Amino acid sequence: MNWIVQDKIDIVPVRRLNEQGELTEDTVLSENDQLRVYKWMVKARRFDELAVKFQRQGKIGTYAPLSGQEAAQVGSAFALEDEDWIFPSYREAAACFVRGAKVSSFFKYTMGHVHGGILKEEGIFPVQIIIGAQALHATGSAWADQYKKREGVSVAYFGDGATSQGDFHEALNFAGVFQVPVIYFVQNNQWAISVPYHKQTGSKSIAQKATAYGITGIQVDGNDAVAIYETMKQARSLAITGKPVLIEAITHRMGPHTTSDDPTKYRSLEDDKSWAEKDPILRFRKWLEKRDLWNEEQEKELIDSIDEELKQGYIDASEAPAASLEDALGHVYEKMTPRLLEQLSELEGREKGQ
Amino acid sequence: MTEMNMVEAINFTLKQEMEADDDILLLGEDIGKNGGVFRTTETLVETFGERRVVDTPLAESAIVGTAVGMAIRGLKPVAEIQFLGFIYETMDQISAQAARVRFRSAGSLHVPLVIRAPYSGGVKTPELHSDSLEALFMHSAGLKVIMPSTPRDAKGLLCAAINDPDPVLFFEPLKLYRGVREEVEEERFTIEIGKANVVKEGDDITLISWGAAMAETKKAVQLLEDSNFSIELIDLRTIVPLDEEIIVHSVEKTGRCVIVHEAVKSAGVGAEISAIINEKALFYLSAPVLRVTGFDSPYPVATVENDWIPNVNRIVNQIKQVWELSLN
Numbered sequence: 001m002n003w004i005v006q007d008k009i010d011i012v013p014v015r016r017l018n019e020q021g022e023l024t025e026d027t028v029l030s031e032n033d034q035l036r037v038y039k040w041m042v043k044a045r046r047f048d049e050l051a052v053k054f055q056r057q058g059k060i061g062t063y064a065p066l067s068g069q070e071a072a073q074v075g076s077a078f079a080l081e082d083e084d085w086i087f088p089s090y091r092e093a094a095a096c097f098v099r100g101a102k103v104s105s106f107f108k109y110t111m112g113h114v115h116g117g118i119l120k121e122e123g124i125f126p127v128q129i130i131i132g133a134q135a136l137h138a139t140g141s142a143w144a145d146q147y148k149k150r151e152g153v154s155v156a157y158f159g160d161g162a163t164s165q166g167d168f169h170e171a172l173n174f175a176g177v178f179q180v181p182v183i184y185f186v187q188n189n190q191w192a193i194s195v196p197y198h199k200q201t202g203s204k205s206i207a208q209k210a211t212a213y214g215i216t217g218i219q220v221d222g223n224d225a226v227a228i229y230e231t232m233k234q235a236r237s238l239a240i241t242g243k244p245v246l247i248e249a250i251t252h253r254m255g256p257h258t259t260s261d262d263p264t265k266y267r268s269l270e271d272d273k274s275w276a277e278k279d280p281i282l283r284f285r286k287w288l289e290k291r292d293l294w295n296e297e298q299e300k301e302l303i304d305s306i307d308e309e310l311k312q313g314y315i316d317a318s319e320a321p322a323a324s325l326e327d328a329l330g331h332v333y334e335k336m337t338p339r340l341l342e343q344l345s346e347l348e349g350r351e352k353g354q
Numbered sequence: 355m356t357e358m359n360m361v362e363a364i365n366f367t368l369k370q371e372m373e374a375d376d377d378i379l380l381l382g383e384d385i386g387k388n389g390g391v392f393r394t395t396e397t398l399v400e401t402f403g404e405r406r407v408v409d410t411p412l413a414e415s416a417i418v419g420t421a422v423g424m425a426i427r428g429l430k431p432v433a434e435i436q437f438l439g440f441i442y443e444t445m446d447q448i449s450a451q452a453a454r455v456r457f458r459s460a461g462s463l464h465v466p467l468v469i470r471a472p473y474s475g476g477v478k479t480p481e482l483h484s485d486s487l488e489a490l491f492m493h494s495a496g497l498k499v500i501m502p503s504t505p506r507d508a509k510g511l512l513c514a515a516i517n518d519p520d521p522v523l524f525f526e527p528l529k530l531y532r533g534v535r536e537e538v539e540e541e542r543f544t545i546e547i548g549k550a551n552v553v554k555e556g557d558d559i560t561l562i563s564w565g566a567a568m569a570e571t572k573k574a575v576q577l578l579e580d581s582n583f584s585i586e587l588i589d590l591r592t593i594v595p596l597d598e599e600i601i602v603h604s605v606e607k608t609g610r611c612v613i614v615h616e617a618v619k620s621a622g623v624g625a626e627i628s629a630i631i632n633e634k635a636l637f638y639l640s641a642p643v644l645r646v647t648g649f650d651s652p653y654p655v656a657t658v659e660n661d662w663i664p665n666v667n668r669i670v671n672q673i674k675q676v677w678e679l680s681l682n
Contacts, residue, residue: 126459136416137422167419177411339596
């Protein structure tokens with residue numbers, strides 16, 4: 001009998017750059033681009049640390065930290081072209097920055113501004129809160145590109161938790177049937193809030209799920225920016241010809257799920273320590289330093305310029321005109337309905353003391 | 355002018371709009387070679403090909419979610435949910451996604467999507483095929499909800515829906531799909547979304563209904579006219595936005611109102627209309643606003659459905675009740 005045996009499914013993750021900063025094979029990433037990738041990752045880490053601090057100080061609202069996932073996000077977004085679209089969840093600030101999102105937009109989003117996080121011009125769909133819903137939007141976006149004969153791919157970003165949702169499976173199934181230029185990029189950061197990967201699914205990998213839907217799957221070391229970049233580059237070449245790809249990047253969320261979460265309740269210090277040794281930024285820096293492409297002085301200059309940029313981003317966000325209820329009511333329909341107009345005039349009447 | 359039933363009018367409109375705009379495509383279950391389980395998309399795949407008339411896998415959330423992605427990137431998808439009761443499967447993609455994209459993006463993105471679905475009882479369907487769920491979507495800001503009751507209205511409103519920049523739910527009373535034929539203009543025309551139709555003017559009582567319930571309501575009006583009641587009959591046509599002006603204006607004239615809908619009574623659209631009348635025309639009323647609706651149970655099995663849905667007797671009785679309760 002030809003039972004399909006889970007244990008015999010052999011998934012070997014793509015890896016280029018190890019924890020000691022040694023590259024196993026040559027890379028297509030030029031030295032100039034290596035430096036750009038590194039700088040994006042450092043910026044993402046500094047932004048993340050600052051955002052957590054600002055939340056603690058009450059300057060911004062709830063924030064979902066991304067530290068640990070810089071290589072996955074930067075490496076993948078860096079491999080995309082201008083005409084591509086990304087469909088992020090709430091933990092993808094780094095990928096959005098690489099696409100051209102402003103720091104001030106992200107601060108505005110976390111400050112509850114109506115105009116926060118609107119990044120249409122950068123090919124970024126508004127941040128998704130409902131887990132996995134964006135997998136379908138990316139599928140439809142890819143479909144529209146193909147239908148209108150535009151060159152471009154659509155990428156849905158989500159975490160391992162999203163792969164338990166029906167929308168994830170329905171999206172992969174549609175992609176398999178209709179062969180549209182879409183990439184599903186899963187950052188398997190080991191935790192869906194407090195629930196570990198092995199309690200999220202019984203399958204050995206997320207990558208293997210692609211097989212069930214007739215699309216291409218691949219697993220990659222998510223803390224290795226070189227491997228991520230090269231995998232995404234190849235996935236893009238496949239997707240653009242109508243061959244959808246599911247990428248599983250094995251990574252780790254170093255911090256809490258959000259600033260409201262306490263990970264000490266559900267995970268061990270030893271676990272965190274072993275993942276800290278796999279830090280995506282440290283290994284990349286070691287690799288650059290070994291080849292004299294980077295030094296302590298450059299690091300200091302980089303940090304200073306990033307900090308200045310982040311500070312300015314926060315100031316810009318803080319100085320943005322306050323959101324009004326009129327802003328909110330005005331964006332429900334293209335034209336306000338009679339009822340919304342009536343509610344707005346009630347509000348205006350109250351403000352005038354009528 | 356051509357005589358059409360509602361199925362023919364919908365099919366005609368889809369074809370006409372697809373001929374006018376290459377960005378319109380249809381997606382849904384069994385809409386291709388099968389022509390839709392009610393034949394609303396019959397022959398369209400032969401005319402436009404599988405690129406524009408897409409038979410999808412059996413997955414409601416994916417049909418709508420994929421259509422949302424298409425719509426924000428420049429297409430005008432018309433998605434079909436085979437029966438309205440199956441729309442629960444895609445509530446997130448409708449109420450939390452399609453409805454909110456414009457809001458979430460502060461107006462920089464929009465979703466010109468139409469979701470068509472047949473509903474209504476009295477035709478002995480299995481469970482979850484007949485439910486009237488318009489109130490669910492009235493409660494989700496960002497959606498428009500249309501429920502035509504005639505072939506001509508279906509054509510004009512569907513044309514308007516397809517060309518509307520906001521997500522529109524277009525619910526088709528399957529009981530009336532083939533029950534009524536009327537002369538319909540072949541030329542493209544639109545009926546404004548949000549405008550009710552005063553089917554018949556009258557002085558004594560305002561009777562408000564829409565969609566499938568219009569069938570029994572019209573029969574009741576006939577009986578009441580024979581008993582010398584002067585009924586003003588309003589077909590809402592659009593649930594969101596609601597034509598409050600016509601409702602209030604009519605009640606100010608007649609002083610009495612009965613609302614008929616097939617959906618369950620609790621938190622139904624009738625409750626909303628009653629509240630509007632309370633807010634805006636209370637002192638014109640000479641009797642309480644009454645409702646004739648489905649009962650607060652799941653839509654029942656076929657053997658009892660004719661007792662469950664508002665029928666002529668229940669409508670006539672409620673009108674007489676309002677008359678008896680009147681102050682003057």
